[in-house]
Amino acid sequence: MNATDVNNPNYFHKVVDCQWACPAHTNVPEYIRLIAQGRYTDAYMLNRESNVFPAILGRTCDRPCEPACRRGRVDGKPVAICRLKRVAADLRDDITDRLPKIPSKKNGKRIACIGAGPASLTVANDLMPLGYEVVMFEKYDRPGGLMRTNIPAFRLPERVLMDEINQILDMGVEIRYNSDITSMKALLAQGFEAIFVGTGAPRGKELDIPGRHDTDRIHIGIDWLESIAFGHTDSVGEKVLIIGVGNTAMDCCRSSCRLGGKDIKVMARRPRGFFKASPWELEDAEEEGVEILINYAPVRFVIENGKLIGMDFERLEWDAQAKKSKTLETVFLPANDVILAIGQENSFPWIERDIGIEFDKWNMPVVDEKTMQCSREGIFFGGDAAWGPKNIIWAAEHGHQAAISINNYCQSIPITERLPQGTNLISQKMGISEWSYHNDYNPSKRQKMQHVDLTRRFQQMNIEVELGFSAEQTASEALRCMNCDVQTVFKAPLCIECDACIDICPVQCLTITRNGEEDDLRQRLSAPAINLTQDLYVSADLPQTARIMAKDEDLCVHCGLCAERCPTAAWDMQKFELLISYAGRPYAGSPLVPSHA
Amino acid sequence: MPSIVKPVATHPSLQRNALDLTIRDYEGTMSTLCAGCGHDSITAALTRALWEVATPPHMIAKLSGIGCSSKTPAYFVTGAHGLNSAHGRMPPIATGANAANRELVCIGISGDGDSLSIGLGHMCHAIRRNVRMIYVIENNGVYGLTKGQFSASADVGSKSKRGEPNRMAPIDSVMLGLSIGATFIARSFSGDKDQLVPILKAAVSHRGFALIDVISPCVTFNDHEGSTKSYLYTRRHELKATETDFVPPASEILAQIGQNGAVNVTMHDGSMVRFKGVPPNYDPTDRGKVMDYLEEHQGQGEVVTGLLYLDESVPDMHEMNKTPDIALTKIPYQKLCPGRAALDRLQDDFR
Numbered sequence: 001m002n003a004t005d006v007n008n009p010n011y012f013h014k015v016v017d018c019q020w021a022c023p024a025h026t027n028v029p030e031y032i033r034l035i036a037q038g039r040y041t042d043a044y045m046l047n048r049e050s051n052v053f054p055a056i057l058g059r060t061c062d063r064p065c066e067p068a069c070r071r072g073r074v075d076g077k078p079v080a081i082c083r084l085k086r087v088a089a090d091l092r093d094d095i096t097d098r099l100p101k102i103p104s105k106k107n108g109k110r111i112a113c114i115g116a117g118p119a120s121l122t123v124a125n126d127l128m129p130l131g132y133e134v135v136m137f138e139k140y141d142r143p144g145g146l147m148r149t150n151i152p153a154f155r156l157p158e159r160v161l162m163d164e165i166n167q168i169l170d171m172g173v174e175i176r177y178n179s180d181i182t183s184m185k186a187l188l189a190q191g192f193e194a195i196f197v198g199t200g201a202p203r204g205k206e207l208d209i210p211g212r213h214d215t216d217r218i219h220i221g222i223d224w225l226e227s228i229a230f231g232h233t234d235s236v237g238e239k240v241l242i243i244g245v246g247n248t249a250m251d252c253c254r255s256s257c258r259l260g261g262k263d264i265k266v267m268a269r270r271p272r273g274f275f276k277a278s279p280w281e282l283e284d285a286e287e288e289g290v291e292i293l294i295n296y297a298p299v300r301f302v303i304e305n306g307k308l309i310g311m312d313f314e315r316l317e318w319d320a321q322a323k324k325s326k327t328l329e330t331v332f333l334p335a336n337d338v339i340l341a342i343g344q345e346n347s348f349p350w351i352e353r354d355i356g357i358e359f360d361k362w363n364m365p366v367v368d369e370k371t372m373q374c375s376r377e378g379i380f381f382g383g384d385a386a387w388g389p390k391n392i393i394w395a396a397e398h399g400h401q402a403a404i405s406i407n408n409y410c411q412s413i414p415i416t417e418r419l420p421q422g423t424n425l426i427s428q429k430m431g432i433s434e435w436s437y438h439n440d441y442n443p444s445k446r447q448k449m450q451h452v453d454l455t456r457r458f459q460q461m462n463i464e465v466e467l468g469f470s471a472e473q474t475a476s477e478a479l480r481c482m483n484c485d486v487q488t489v490f491k492a493p494l495c496i497e498c499d500a501c502i503d504i505c506p507v508q509c510l511t512i513t514r515n516g517e518e519d520d521l522r523q524r525l526s527a528p529a530i531n532l533t534q535d536l537y538v539s540a541d542l543p544q545t546a547r548i549m550a551k552d553e554d555l556c557v558h559c560g561l562c563a564e565r566c567p568t569a570a571w572d573m574q575k576f577e578l579l580i581s582y583a584g585r586p587y588a589g590s591p592l593v594p595s596h597a
Numbered sequence: 598m599p600s601i602v603k604p605v606a607t608h609p610s611l612q613r614n615a616l617d618l619t620i621r622d623y624e625g626t627m628s629t630l631c632a633g634c635g636h637d638s639i640t641a642a643l644t645r646a647l648w649e650v651a652t653p654p655h656m657i658a659k660l661s662g663i664g665c666s667s668k669t670p671a672y673f674v675t676g677a678h679g680l681n682s683a684h685g686r687m688p689p690i691a692t693g694a695n696a697a698n699r700e701l702v703c704i705g706i707s708g709d710g711d712s713l714s715i716g717l718g719h720m721c722h723a724i725r726r727n728v729r730m731i732y733v734i735e736n737n738g739v740y741g742l743t744k745g746q747f748s749a750s751a752d753v754g755s756k757s758k759r760g761e762p763n764r765m766a767p768i769d770s771v772m773l774g775l776s777i778g779a780t781f782i783a784r785s786f787s788g789d790k791d792q793l794v795p796i797l798k799a800a801v802s803h804r805g806f807a808l809i810d811v812i813s814p815c816v817t818f819n820d821h822e823g824s825t826k827s828y829l830y831t832r833r834h835e836l837k838a839t840e841t842d843f844v845p846p847a848s849e850i851l852a853q854i855g856q857n858g859a860v861n862v863t864m865h866d867g868s869m870v871r872f873k874g875v876p877p878n879y880d881p882t883d884r885g886k887v888m889d890y891l892e893e894h895q896g897q898g899e900v901v902t903g904l905l906y907l908d909e910s911v912p913d914m915h916e917m918n919k920t921p922d923i924a925l926t927k928i929p930y931q932k933l934c935p936g937r938a939a940l941d942r943l944q945d946d947f948r
Contacts, residue, residue, distance in 0.1 A: 073609070074606050075606065433598060433599055433600040434600060435600065439600060439601060440600075440601040440604070441601075441604030441605065441606050443604075443605050443606075496633065496816075496820070496828045496829070497788055497828065497832075498633040498634075498635065498638065498787075498788060498814070498816065498828060499638045499641070499787070499788060499790070500632060500633045500634070500637055500638070502641075503637055503638055503640070503641035504599075504603065504637075506603045506604045506605070506606055506607065507606055507607060507608045508608050508611075509608075527608040527610055527611070528610065530609055530610060544828065544829055544832050545832060555606075555608055555609075557604050557606045559601060559603075559604050560600070561599060561601070561603065561604075564599050564600060564632065565599070565632045565633065565637070566632060566633065567631065567632045567633025567634075567816040568633070
């Protein structure tokens with residue numbers, strides 16, 4: 001293999017599994033260290049830089065970082081990244097003076113954002129400090145989009161939601177409530193410089209089986225959640241069936257618990273392991289007494305005398321991959337209400353098809369993955385509106401990218417001109433065997449979130465279930481983070497091949513051997529990896545024997561012992577910082593310090 | 598000294614030996630030697646070898662004297678017995694330990710200072726007695742703990758860190774061992790575990806005294822230009838005379854025997870040391886030929902490594918003294934020490 005080019009920002013970025021997995025590339029290890037130091041406000045601001053809604057996401061994020069977290073490969077459970085984020089948000093001080101200053105003199109460019117959800121809000125967050133005027137059109141009388149309508153208040157309290165939305169609206173966004181956009185053509189005529197479509201994926205999927213339209217007790221999940229959020233629905237029957245087993249289904253069944261449901265069943269077509277819901281959401285629902293039945297395929301709604309009494313299901317038996325099934329029997333399950341939570345999709349009846357916005361065969365706008373622009377110049381999409389349902393953190397990232405495009409577009413810079421990522425690599429050595437970070441491995445188990453007790457939480461819709469981490473839990477959990485951003489950086493010319501680093505490594509990730517192709521080299525490692533997604537860090541030829549140093553990045557716990565035991569400082573622990581560019585702010589926030597200083 | 602103890606985190610594919618122990622179970626406390634010390638690599642090789650042959654930790658006795666080398670028993674197999682003796686006195690202590698309990702695997706760790714100066718006489722007599730033990734000399738050519746004076750193994754002309762050459766002739770433990778009847782003699786290099794680990798495994802099975810001299814560079818006082826015990830010098834001048842495999846008892850030998858005169862030596866416990874490759878006219882069981890070979894090549898400045906000489910036919914201390922087959926410690930006290938009356942009867946025989 002060729003020697004690894006560590007100057008490529010992607011190399012060390014990928015080692016930081018959480019940051020690499022995060023759509024917005026939040027600098028997770030750094031903010032966890034700040035939390036460990038009690039610097040909650042700093043941790044919050046670092047989060048806000050990339051993900052804009054730390055308090056909201058600290059409660060609701062889909063957490064792509066956690067399944068990726070290296071700690072999961074080391075002791076089975078990832079660091080509770082998401083809940084640590086919430087700690088920073090809960091305990092921060094006032095940040096008003098740390099928010100970007102909004103120029104009083106505007107640059108004369110007016111931008112329209114359709115929808116007041118996370119994607120549009122991010123666009124406004126990035127553009128307002130640059131002097132743009134942002135006009136936001138919201139269908140309802142309150143902002144937040146799907147964050148408000150689809151996430152029940154027991155998971156995301158109103159004050160948390162409004163606090164972070166107001167940080168952005170208070171920048172001077174002109175928000176027009178109750179302004180459903182019904183014609184793109186009409187909006188275009190209003191002369192905005194650019195338009196951002198952040199309308200989400202507002203249409204729940206239908207289940208057209210017999211009986212569907214013969215009663216009013218069958219509800220579309222996201223619409224039903226929305227009517228709860230706006231106070232239009234405040235009760236449900238005793239027996240409730242939820243069809244589907246995604247995160248919306250979890251919100252529906254848990255909402256039912258609070259609206260009078262007593263016997264709540266979530267009906268899954270396929271076995272466990274094939275559910276779409278996040279494991280922690282399943283756990284929370286089951287804690288509340290919701291029953292999840294597997295291998296049930298809905299057949300028909302059973303209506304008697306114009307009244308829904310239940311549903312017929314086919315009970316299935318699946319093969320091991322859950323690809324093929326056979327029907328065992330048909331069973332009837334009683335129900336007063338049925339909620340359909342089998343997915344959602346986009347819907348753009350309000351965009352005329354003759355204005356240069358191209359739609360594909362699934363009736364989705366054709367949107368460029370990098371620039372977020374559709375086939376008509378000056379119109380950008382983001383969030384669920386772009387490519388269907390994703391999540392809040394993706395919406396924030398889309399917003400950042402769209403803001404860069406809009407800024408370029410308005411400044412007559414080609415929107416394909418994206419600012420590159422930069423990196424800082426700074427030695428963490430403070431002295432002999434002394435590092436600026438906590439390099440010891442904390443063997444504690446993952447902290448369990450404490451919940452409000454069951455009887456109390458069912459009394460009201462808006463009692464937040466999760467209590468947040470205590471100070472002790474925070475301290476323990478923060479130290480479970482292995483500081484994957486503090487990189488092992490190797491300088492081949494200094495190595496005397498004494499083997500000290502290899503001997504000390506607790507997870508046997510180092511090998512000195514002759515070079516070879518990756519497949520061959522991997523077999524000759526001290527401990528060949530099970531997970532092959534992490535790269536091998538391969539050095540240049542070593543001076544004494546022309547062998548190479550190979551480091552398997554898979555399991556390194558970043559304890560720094562290799563660097564401590566190295567007599568020549570060929571290994572060093574250097575903090576990697578990914579420098580991300582935002583609209584109008586190349587390499588935002590961080591001074592560039594040359595590596596290998 | 599490292600800032601932390603080695604994290605308990607392990608690789609998920611960490612293997613277990615015949616005793617269901619992982620290699621981590623054969624580790625010791627954190628080393629306080631200089632970073633990059635060859636001794637730590639030898640420690641790692643010992644850890645691996647003992648884990649691979651699955652010696653129960655409680656059946657190991659670690660013994661040492663004084664010096665950097667003599668600190669190392671603390672750094673492997675925490676679960677073993679151990680005794681850190683006075684300077685140069687490790688061989689008699691080990692002899693005593695082996696005499697009392699012949700079932701223990703005695704591992705003596707010494708250095709060139711401890712063994713070739715103050716302890717030289719003790720070492721020689723342990724060799725003559727063929728005490729069943731592994732005797733590792735961590736050979737760096739200097740007294741590291743006292744800031745790098747030349748030891749008795751320093752080569753003529755090798756330069757100190759300040760640039761002064763050594764003028765006194767060295768004591769070569771390998772040649773010494775050959776001349777006084779050592780039955781297992783090897784030289785290796787701390788930077789070559791592929792060679793060292795099989796030698797250590799074979800040494801565990803050897804019927805008597807296994808002398809293993811390991812070139813172990815002192816990174817602080819003897820790893821500079823002009824030193825003949827540095828990493829670079831050793832790599833440039835190493836001549837691997839033999840390549841060996843250790844084949845445990847009851848294992849099938851599958852690999853083909855090499856062309857250049859390979860030899861198999863069956864060990865006392867049924868295991869086998871297989872010399873995969875030896876030079877022409879070299880016979881690791883012929884003392885004279887080994888001496889000739891070493892004279893020739895060491896005279897040219899080469900560092901000859903490998904398992905150099907092996908003789909399984911010589912009885913060890915217990916056999917020579919006709920002691921019982923079981924450990925003396927297992928014999929009931931009344932039988933082992935039958936009392937005044939029995940002693941008097943014995944004395945009467947000689948009157």
